[in-house]
Amino acid sequence: MRISTSEIQRLGVEALINKQSKLSHTQLQLSTGKRILQASDDPAGASKVLELEQSIAVLTRYQESAGTVEDRLALEESTLGGVNNVLTRIKELALQGANGTHSSVSRASISAEVRENLEGLMALANTSDGTDYIFAGYQTTTKPFSETGGVYTYNGDQGRRVVEIGPDREVIGADTGYDIFMDIYNGNGTFTTEAAATNTGAGTISVGTVTDSTSWVEDTYTVTFTETNGNLTYTVTDSGANVIGVADTPFTEGDSISFRGIEFDIDGAPDDTDTFTIDSSSRQSMFETVSNLLTTLDMSTETAADSAKFTSAMGKVLEELNLAMDNVNTITAQVGARMNAVDQEIDTNTAAVLNLEQSLSAVQDLDYAEVISKYNLQLTGLQAAQQSFAKIQGLSLFNYI
Amino acid sequence: MGNLLGISLSGLNAFQQSLETTAHNIANVDTEGFSRQRVELETQPPRLYGDNYLGTGVIASSVERYYSQSVMNSLRDTTAEYNRLDKYTNMANRLDGLLADESVGLSSAMIDFFDSVQDLANDPAAASTRQVVLSSGEALADRFNFIESRLEDMYDDINGELSSNIDEANELAETIAQMNQKILVASNKANSFPNDLMDKRDNAINRLSEIFNITTITRGDGMVNVFIGKGQTLVNGTDTSELSITANTHDFSRNEISLRSGSGIHEVSEFIEGGAVGGLLEFRSETLDKSRNDLGLIAIVMADQFNTQHGKGLNMNNELGAAFFTEPVPEVYNGSSTGAMSATITDTTLLTGDEYHVSFDGSDYTINNKTSGGTTVVAAADIGNANNIPGVTLGVAGAAAGDTFLVRPTEAGGREIAALLSDPKEIAAAAPVRTAASSANGGSAEIEFDSIPDNFAVAANYTADFASTITITFTDPTTYTISDGTTTVLGVGYTAGAQLPIVGPPPFDPGFLINITGAPAAGDVFTIEQNTDGFGDNRNALLIGDLETDKTVLSASSLQETYSHLVSSIGTDTMQANVNLDAQNAMLTNAIQTRDNLSGVNLDEEAANLMKFQQAYQATARVIQTADTIFQSVLGMFG
Structure with a gap:
């Protein structure tokens, strides 16, 4: 077959350019470590990458939420621990005060300590995490508890904030002051x-x-x-x-x-x-119960009739303190259970993220061994094309005339 | 004796021409479009000498070029197709790189934005998390705008390239016409065709086939007529029809191609196939339009859904949330129609990224879906009905028969979307109302806010921001009284487990749903009040966050999924175009090879010819010398 001189030249140059462009693509793959440089390299893969990246982002976000809610629950748990300690001390004092042998003077000193502890209880109920009151429901900037003339008011609401910690997995991130301090029945509960x-x-x-x-x-x-x-x-x-x-x-x-x-x-x-x-x-708030204790401690026990009324009232207050402590313990147990659930969800999400990252890596990351050997092959091919081009260009009949 | 010299001279003459032609071939080894030439040698007519015819030498009868019209036609067709694919691939690669890029694609901005919404849900009262939602919302809108502006750059580039291609095509057409003229004159003069001029003309026609598909007819007088598209004449002998750039009849920002012919200027864009122009037009109408419309669709659906949910929440000023994003509106192009059409998006859940051509014949409107095909005919009276175009309501004023309109419902999405809020307090993360059971309640019933339906309307005398407090008092476990402080409705029946929108005539249907569960006791009181200062409430933020994965586009895919479908569809297009381009490249190489095999110069061959003609020339010269020797010896006889 006849072939023209310019065609030999053109075919040779085209082959060189073609090999160079393939080599450059491989080199780009090696330098980025990515198999897919643009969507057209593997459209299905590229779309998969976007979807996997989004799934990972969503799960990572859940992990952050879980971390936040864990911190918040931990704060609530330690605050509830504090409330429990205060109530335990108040109950000890109440038991001391209930002992009929105390004079009214020593009951006054007991009463003073109870009053201190009541203030401590108020402070715990108004705990803030630095910016937000943790027991105010939705109204986190409103101080939840206030006292005017012996009347204790809850200024928050009954809203409990829910946090998403996994796909279709929500956890209550905070209990309200209403649940902890207000929603307690007086007497024996019935x-x-x-x-x-x-x-x-x-x-x-x-x-x-x-x-x-x-x-x-x-x-x-x-x-x-x-x-x-x-x-x-x-x-x-x-x-x-x-x-x-x-x-x-x-x-x-x-x-x-x-x-x-x-x-x-x-x-x-x-x-x-x-x-x-x-x-x-x-319903009777915890503060009212403690306040009733103070009133009871001030009661006279001079006559048998007074003493009898004191004993009846003290019995009621002690029972109410028990109910208040039960309520705190129940909520503490719920918080603990939630923290466990959050831990479990974090483990599940971590495993899922790992899994997705493996899938992502399988789709978009380079198989270095394969690509490096391809790179070497392409390099050899280019060198061979260059050498043969130079050789063929040197051949001409005119050299011999 | 004299003949010996005559014969030799004819040989010298012929071989000189052959040598010259060889030299011409060697000199043009690198000339584009050159076809190698050869001298056709013939014997001269013999002379009668006695009873015998004696040869009288050689004559160069003609100079021919190695040329085949069918090889040339196939080269032109292949060139046009190759250039179409090359241009298409080129643009598609640009688009592909833009949409899928990690740093400039939409994906990362969308993820960042919903990250910030989640942070807001975790800490709704913090000014910092609110500020991040504002700024990442702005960044997301900017990203839409940025991608859109890159797409607009591509529209501009296409306009520019069309324009320069058309300029070049006009020049080439002019060249061809001039060559026709020169060839006509030359062939009249010599009774043969000038090979080099014909090569030049062929070369101009080849370059024209890089711009668009052409067909040619060679006339008896040696001139060539050139046609484009579906037989529109571009060159007729020595005349040309001028191509020009005109604005699209509807979308004036779009360049189209028109051809001047006897009766005026006619748009020919839709007839042009192949070549760089064909590739540009195809890319614009099939790929770029789809990308822009789909990007706009994502922007519009997101803006609408986000604003709707945001409007159902309460912000830190204790007001319902205002629009967070601008909601882009459809683009309608009236062109030169008498009437004016308007379009409003009325239901984003039905919206698609398609575009529509609407024409009016005086009594009916024909709506033609330009993207997916399909035509619906709507009577003039019904044109204002919802969803004649899915999700869109049209309106027409003063239409006359023959009017046409172009409607692109989502075109402006990527361009127009913008974040509107600037004050972090304006983000509505809280639910609008909170509920409470009275601490004096004896029953076990609990109250809970459920949701606001999508079509909620605030009843006439219910304040817009849910600022009235509603009290529900159970008179017995199955009956309650409901009051907003001014109006009271007595004796409403309660079924355990049933959802209450609070029943009955307004004012007690504020538009939201309330759940009361468990067993209420007589005297139990529940209140529903505005969530005033509920800064720690994240209920609306959680619902907004759900929009990321909700199937909001045609109830079939999420925003992110819609985008990744777009990316993969452009990727597939580009990959397909790359594969086709490779195949077409092989075809083109083949066509060039076939043409070069026939017409190209091979220097080794020319070297061999050079030696051959040189030898023949030398031999002929030697004959003259021999004739001279003979002549001398004859003269010597008389010396």
């Missing part, structure tokens, strides 16, 4: 017992227990004692003055009284016309 201030006898009333919750009917009940010819009897009436059970039930000191699924003891001897009130429990 009903309260109280001796009337006008009582003259030595009868004391216990906090009582629920024996059958299905029979309990919420209402205000009054137990009225009557002494007829030296025989003590009592009658239970409800708020509508209807007699519950049998009227004028005979009473012996130390008897338990039970009606409508509840039971409580009356110790000591009530006088004629002495009354005790049973009411259904309502």
